Amino acid sequence: MSGKGRRPLALVTGGAGLIGSHLSDLLLSEGYGVRILDNLEPRTHRNGRPPWVSENAEFLHADIRDRDAVREALEGVDFVFHEAAYGGYMPEMAKYVHVNSFGTAQMLETIRDENLPVRKVVVASSQAVYREGAARCPVHGLVHPKMRPAGQLSRGDFSVRCPVCGEVAASVPTAEDAPVGGETVYAITKMDQERLVLSWGRQTGIPTVALRYSCTYGPRQSIFNPYTGIIAIFCTRLLSGNPPVIYEDGEQSRDLCYVGDIARANLLAATTDALDGLPVNIGSGTPTTVRTVATMLSDALGIDIELLVRSEFRPGEMRHLTPDLSCATAAGYAPQVGLEAGIERYLDWIKTQGDIRDYFAEAEALLRNRRIVHEAR
């Protein structure tokens, strides 16, 4: 940081979580003052405040929906990194809207109405905002398929098809100008957060960036939350002696990004003006099938359990999504930790976490009951 004046102060909402805590550590190491606002959501933090919340950060145990607490948290802040959110495939609908959409709107309103001298807001968006990954049709070239119809999925046909001719289309990287329209409640509220922040930035003139993260993993990812984080869910299943449950046929692919790379992307977004006003894909740039992830984990753990593939599916879920990272890389982003190395770091960490329980079985039954998970015929 430059030597003049006081050190910049960053507010990291959700700073006790996976991404927020790694980002807080990075900011501290770069000379920022860090204040964390986190309500220690019980689904994620079953044992209260986790030991990795740095003693060098100020910690406010508060809810993003609490206007007074947010006002207090914003005092003297230069940079806001808004990571707090309700995430994953949880069954609640209203809570997503309340935490993610309302919480974000109220925070932005507070900064504006109180004329707070915030220099930039970086918001955690998600690749979930896309409706389906971009694809290439043998006849029509680059296409943006619609979400796969539930009728097709329930026949056990999981393919992505060209929206013009209906031919099976191959996955290609998805750029930021692809149509959005993710249909899970989570996706809808991540889109709300992104649009609220970017449009507020245009109105107020305060620089903003929305980072569309891909699937993020790494040490500190909750081992209690069975609704989010494929690597964490598969690992807790395996370590508790249960097979990972694979939706669809396991050939769907995801971009898995190590949390340290996501943290560095946030720092970059705060320090360059090249990304201001934009939604920006952040990830590893390398697709991996869900089946491969499960196999990599069971191999690395030395646990030989057959995967549970039951042709169940979650309507609204994408088949393939690999982010096109050109926008971020042009601004200096470069992912550094590959999947194998990242998994090794995660496993080293999870082995220090004591007894691992499986919370997934119960959650899965609930998701079926709430019609979030369906069975293909």
Ligand SMILES: NC(=O)c1ccc[n+]([C@@H]2O[C@H](COP(=O)([O-])OP(=O)(O)OC[C@H]3O[C@@H](n4cnc5c(N)ncnc54)[C@H](O)[C@@H]3O)[C@@H](O)[C@H]2O)c1
């Ligand atoms: N992990 C991923 O794969 C991924 C992918 C795309 C986007 N994101 C987004 O990144 C952000 C961080 O995700 P993460 O993976 O670190 O999740 P996480 O659950 O580990 O962390 C989120 C943190 O927010 C806190 N929080 C939740 N509700 C809150 C509330 N009402 N008030 C205050 N704090 C609250 C939680 O206690 C938790 O510490 C989220 O906005 C998420 O939607 C994550």
Ligand SMILES: [Zn+2]
């Ligand atoms: Zn076609």
